[in-house]
Amino acid sequence: MELLKTILYILLYPGLIYCVIGGLILSGIDRKLLARMQKRIGPPILQPFYDFFKLLGKETIVPRNAAKKAFLAAPVIGLISLITVSLFIPVFKFSPFSTYADLIVVIYLLTIPAVALIVGGSASGSPYAGVGISREMVAIISYELPMVVSLLAIAKKVGLALNNGVMTFSLAQIVEYQAQNGPLFTKISIIPAFIAMLLVIPCKVGSLPFDIAEAEIEICEGPLVEYSGAPLAIFKLNHAIKMLVMTSLFVTLFLSGAGTGILVVDALIQFILIIIVMFFSITLLKAITARLRVEQTLKFYWTYPTALAFLSLILVYFGL
Amino acid sequence: MFEKLIEKGLEKSAWLYHLNTGSCNGCDIELVSVITPRYDAERFGFKIAGSPRHADIIVVSGPITSQSRDRLIRTLAQVPDPKVVVSLGSCPRSCNVFNGSYCVEGPLDKYTPIDVSIAGCPPKPEAIMAGLVRAVEILKEKRRAMK
Numbered sequence: 001m002e003l004l005k006t007i008l009y010i011l012l013y014p015g016l017i018y019c020v021i022g023g024l025i026l027s028g029i030d031r032k033l034l035a036r037m038q039k040r041i042g043p044p045i046l047q048p049f050y051d052f053f054k055l056l057g058k059e060t061i062v063p064r065n066a067a068k069k070a071f072l073a074a075p076v077i078g079l080i081s082l083i084t085v086s087l088f089i090p091v092f093k094f095s096p097f098s099t100y101a102d103l104i105v106v107i108y109l110l111t112i113p114a115v116a117l118i119v120g121g122s123a124s125g126s127p128y129a130g131v132g133i134s135r136e137m138v139a140i141i142s143y144e145l146p147m148v149v150s151l152l153a154i155a156k157k158v159g160l161a162l163n164n165g166v167m168t169f170s171l172a173q174i175v176e177y178q179a180q181n182g183p184l185f186t187k188i189s190i191i192p193a194f195i196a197m198l199l200v201i202p203c204k205v206g207s208l209p210f211d212i213a214e215a216e217i218e219i220c221e222g223p224l225v226e227y228s229g230a231p232l233a234i235f236k237l238n239h240a241i242k243m244l245v246m247t248s249l250f251v252t253l254f255l256s257g258a259g260t261g262i263l264v265v266d267a268l269i270q271f272i273l274i275i276i277v278m279f280f281s282i283t284l285l286k287a288i289t290a291r292l293r294v295e296q297t298l299k300f301y302w303t304y305p306t307a308l309a310f311l312s313l314i315l316v317y318f319g320l
Numbered sequence: 321m322f323e324k325l326i327e328k329g330l331e332k333s334a335w336l337y338h339l340n341t342g343s344c345n346g347c348d349i350e351l352v353s354v355i356t357p358r359y360d361a362e363r364f365g366f367k368i369a370g371s372p373r374h375a376d377i378i379v380v381s382g383p384i385t386s387q388s389r390d391r392l393i394r395t396l397a398q399v400p401d402p403k404v405v406v407s408l409g410s411c412p413r414s415c416n417v418f419n420g421s422y423c424v425e426g427p428l429d430k431y432t433p434i435d436v437s438i439a440g441c442p443p444k445p446e447a448i449m450a451g452l453v454r455a456v457e458i459l460k461e462k463r464r465a466m467k
């Protein structure tokens with residue numbers, strides 16, 4: 001029974017099927033909202049599904065000077081790590097696996113898709129991919145710092161209340177704290193970290209002002225340039241799931257609470273909150289900005305979001 | 321069922337790769353106008369892809385110049401099957417006003433079979449849309465023939 005439940009969790013709800021369907025629908029909603037903001041009719045919400053199935057039906061070309069195994073394995077590794085992250089993120093109080101992993105594991109696992117992109121790009125042996133890889137590395141360096149510092153602020157804040165003043169990285173405890181004291185974003189000390197994380201999401205998922213690694217117009221989608229057919233489909237899926245997982249993590253960190261206790265309702269509320277977060281952090285930014293240059297991205301992340309995150313950390317230490 | 325889904329996908333999401341083989345830029349601008357809010361080709365799922373490896377439909381504009389001839393042949397070889405070649409404007413079909421120039425090696429059908437040709441100098445956006453919709457039908461037929 002226990003085993004059956006675990007398999008169900010892995011395959012169905014916080015796992016594979018939810019990730020694939022939720023991620024693709026989320027990116028469909030994103031494209032539709034973006035189109036409406038630009039006064040277009042826009043593609044149907046199911047468009048990412050069509051793209052996905054079409055790519056599955058296309059021929060897969062492996063370039064002659066590519067490292068074949070790494071080239072084909074990279075997207076799958078990214079997909080697996082993203083689904084694993086999704087298993088560890090609690091949906092309100094529902095968290096089947098959160099005793100096995102804490103925030104640190106989630107941070108590491110969230111880096112793997114970016115690394116998979118780098119591995120796949122370098123295996124394809126294209127100069128455009130080379131440029132894309134170096135840009136992806138810069139992106140990782142730039143968003144990682146504000147993200148980790150704002151997570152530290154949360155860990156300290158929760159630790160002060162629930163863990164005798166020692167930082168806690170347990171996701172279950174973060175949810176527990178919010179169930180007792182209301183969502184974290186209502187606390188004055190956490191508001192700067194909230195804004196910093198909101199700014200980190202677009203770079204993490206590679207959407208418009210910060211999509212330096214996959215700039216279609218400059219470097220033909222960078223690391224993806226040589227991919228076609230099924231591996232490309234999986235990379236596009238990774239992109240969609242990354243959006244789902246990042247916004248879901250954000251909701252759990254800042255907007256969570258006790259929930260209603262009924263799983264279906266909680267999941268629905270979580271998804272609605274995800275759409276709202278996605279609207280502000282991804283879609284709106286995408287509609288109103290143009291792409292930054294590489295060094296502008298680095299400079300942006302190491303100034304404003306990092307400063308906000310540190311401010312938050314300091315405020316937490318002052319006990320606000 | 322899987323086949324059906326793939327076919328539906330092909331019908332609803334064809335990605336374009338635009339290849340300029342020495343056009344005067346008139347056709348290129350008209351193609352770009354198709355993805356503006358006014359015509360919004362994205363509602364049919366058309367998207368301009370950055371790399372020929374991602375493309376389903378290759379849109380060629382311009383008479384083939386000697387500089388671009390090799391690039392044309394190489395780019396066409398890089399597109400995964402099934403693919404459709406669309407000639408945009410009068411230039412790829414007849415070399416138009418550039419015919420007879422020392423550096424023009426067109427027309428396009430010397431190098432590849434053309435599936436859809438959109439006439440005009442430059443063609444209207446409506447005509448381009450109609451041509452692209454026709455190209456999607458041919459794409460589906462090609463996929464059926466591939467099996």
Ligand code: SF4
Pocket residue numbers: 343344345346347348381382383408409410411416417440441442443
């Ligand atoms: S068909 Fe006319 S508009 Fe188009 S590239 Fe040729 S000359 Fe220019």
